[in-house]
Amino acid sequence: MQSIVVYCGSNPGKKTLYAEAAYALGAELAKRHIKLIYGGGNMGLMGRVADGAMDNAGFVTGIIPNFLAKLEVAHKTLSELHFVDTMHERKAKMVSLSDGVVALPGGYGTFDELFEILTWAQLRIFHGPVGLLNVNGFYDLLLLQLDKMVEEGFLRPDNRRLLVVAADPATLLEKMEAYRLENAENKPLDGSLYVDKN
Template sequence: MQSITVFCGSSSGSKPIYAAQATLLGKTLAQRGITVIYGGAQVGLMGAVADGALAEGGEVIGVIPGFLGRKEIAHTGLSELIVVESMHARKQRMNELCSGAIALPGGFGTLEELFEMLTWAQLGLHQKPIGILNVDGYYDELIRLLKSMVSNGLLRKSNHDMVLVDETIAGLLQQMEDYQPPQEKKWMTSSQT
């Protein structure tokens, strides 16, 4: 993989391990020569990912809506900062730039970004690996919910299996390298993909 989009909180959360793992993820991606694409902020877990990668000489591209940049949370030390019109444009641009995505702990925005990427994959709009770094069990309840969606007939098992989960960075990156997208497309014919 040449580039990975990282979705994560603009807050640091209540456990120091969240920021520590965010920093380590940034460092690890940079050490592997993988460009980090992220939301462009200097605060919270977002800033920790960027700073970790930059400390190792990595390339870090931030994508931020203009209204957030004006609130002075934009990171000023990035390889590149792309300013877009809206939150939706941010997600589109981050998807265009990456060859895979990882979700760290975060709030509404992180979940919304993660699930939009998964929905696009489910519809056959991309075939990129999407991972959850389950730091200190943060996503345990979400993982249970996804299994419940399958058992209740509202999510195909093949689509559930698109969600790669690991508690370690190395394990998650290996799963992403080995990822094979599902063959069936939800409601899409071959002429539409």
């Protein structure tokens, strides 16, 4: 993987361990020479993941809508920062630049982005692993809900396996790389962005 999109909160959360995990993820991406693509803000977990990468000589691309640039306060010291007009344009551009996706803890926006990319993966219009950094058990209840969806017949087991989960950045990236290699031979349905199921 050469580049990864990170979805996460523009708030830091109530526990410092969330910000610490975000910074550690950014640092781990830099260590592995993986470009960070993210929402471009300098606040909350968004700012910490970017700082973690930048402080360790990583390459960071931020993509932020013009109307959010003031609300989220665009990060001014990134490798590159792109301004777009809409949230849809932001999400599409982020994914178009990435080989994989990681979601950290966050709110509505993070969940929106996570489930959109999982839907694209299910429909095979995005390729690459989708990872969940389950810091402090933040996503435990969500994972139980996904299992319930399988149990009740609303989610296929192979699509449930599209989500790669770990509690620390290094393990998550290793599992995502293993997923990518395992599925490298599968062909896209539409000849462009796609995902391969287990």
